[in-house]
Amino acid sequence: MSMSQAPELSRLTLGIVPLLDAALPIVAREGGFFAAEGLEVTLSRESAWSTLRDKLAAGLLDGAQLLAPLPLAMSLGASGTPCDVLAPLVLGRHGNTLVLSPYWSEGMAAPLDDSPGGRDPAVNARDFAERLRRRGTTRPRLAMVHPFSSHHYQLRDWLALGGLDPDTDVELVALPPSRMVEALEQGRIDGFCVGEPWGSQAAQRGGGRIVATGAQLWPGHPEKVLGVTHDWAERHPATLAALIRALIAAADWLSEAPEHRRLARDWLALPPYLDRAMDHLPTLPLDEPPIEQRLTGLRPGADELARVVEHLARQLGEPLDRAAVETCYSPVHIDAATHQERA
Template sequence: MNTHHAVTELSRLTLGFVPLTDAALLVIAREGGFFADQGIDVTLSRENAWSTLRDKVAAGLLDGAQMLAPMPLAMSLGLGRAPCDTLAPITLSRNGNTVVLSSSLCEASGAALGDDPAASAKALGDIKRRDSSGHRPRLAMVYPFSCQHYQLQDWLALGGLDPQRDVELLVLPPPRMVEALQSGTIDGFCAGEPWGSLAAHRDSGRIVATGDQLWPGQPEKVLGVTRSWVHRYPATLAALLRGIAAASDWLGASPEHSRKARDWLALPPYLDHAVCHLDDLNLNHPPIAQQLYGEGVLRPSPTLAERFAEHLQRHLSQHGRRLDLATLSECYSPVHFDAALHQ
């Protein structure tokens, strides 16, 4: 049944996503008909690298996209590319990241997942300090301006490790993490699901810490759209937000819906075989505790951006700049969310 509230400026649009379980709300909204209920036909375009997705949104080749939570702010500030004012009018997920070390490194160091993420970080730090060869573990993250990068830095610091001096950090797209770990190209990574649990399933790596342990309840993915797009297509944005919110409500209504969502994610255009080790989306369960539904989960807020904003401020200060708090507030303002959902 078509339940859209207003005529939208666009009837067809394309959103980008990176193959991760927290693309689920976009996939559910498309496959479950929640976008169609709002009178919009949404195509989802799989992008394997965050930088590619970012540039396509900025160039107008995508109407919007699933984005890393810090990405709209980084784009607006001109970090990593020319400035492009970008907004995050809805949160798509909270938590969901894992820190993974190779099985061989875990065995050598004793690093393991426990209640305190500092224990595994200290285990890595201890073996690094005992190693006189000068070898630096190679650890991958998904994008320089990401919660994965910042959570990995914070985890290393718990073990007394300097990210610049004691390890080698490199950027890899999430779908390449497990393969790189298996081949020995990297010694560990921090990425969103399903890549951490897939590494553990294949016995090529072990989860030693999670984003929920390091930054509990942190917004992880958002819908990112340029400010000019929002001004040009306000009714279309409202329809998108209502469709995503309906998908979230549906997902939280029944455990069976989590299994159905997993089946949709396993379709070839989305995550394909990368989720075959999962029976469902395994939401809200520790230690990963990924959240895609629940009271207040989707509503953006500048306050919830403060943790990664601190890391961005450190980066800016190294270049003689300061974080523009007005830009921060605009990026993560709930004004569009509240208007669309009548909050």
């Protein structure tokens, strides 16, 4: 156990959604990093972000893996009951894939192909817009995971690259990540933006083609964060510090050796977590094109969320309070956790 102040709580429940960027809490639990900090952590798998949001706000969870925009949306009362939520740690950057059905993506370049469409996401976006003008009598239905998500905002940005209006030229719907591939294969949607491993699963099964990634659209952007309520953080500062240190230790371990990433893939594939959704991945792909899933760079900062703030302000129809943004994504907690004096 760390020589820092003992955590106020020894048993915690954290909420996760089955995605690759749930890796840090899963690795911290299975690899003993939570235990090393004196924490016994249960991971509660939820299928929908709205369920995770509501359970965190109601105090049924001590913390949760959250979409990067969601703590701010919750704090502003834009998503559910107003609840002050902090994002003291970034759990992952990148990892989103924008997938279209074979009908809409035929001949499009895969991200990072040598063709222009692979390097510049605007090429595929313009191709999609041209196909829509030629073929479209009904609007294509495109899914994202939650109205307050980078997936939603990146999808809108990609459509804008093709000169399309996301509010009139397509139909946008919200679906849980784990339901995207089946919905695409059944023809209920024409494409989606989702976190891994669901986009690569759709491509591997032939149900769709990856035509853009979050790494292309928003390089370096935080995708998932650790979320805790402001009240919980104030009441349990040593517990939060221990939680942060355990997740940082998990990230450090993951980056040390390829065999660690292979073991992490096996942990993610356990039935309580991602199960069969990992079958098409031989290892946990980190920082590899085209997905470029990054589980490093864990220190949050308000400036990194500028694109989120821009989209959220547009949704709400008013400028956002800068102080609220800075409070939500302040690095003060990670700095305190990693610079505490040792006894």
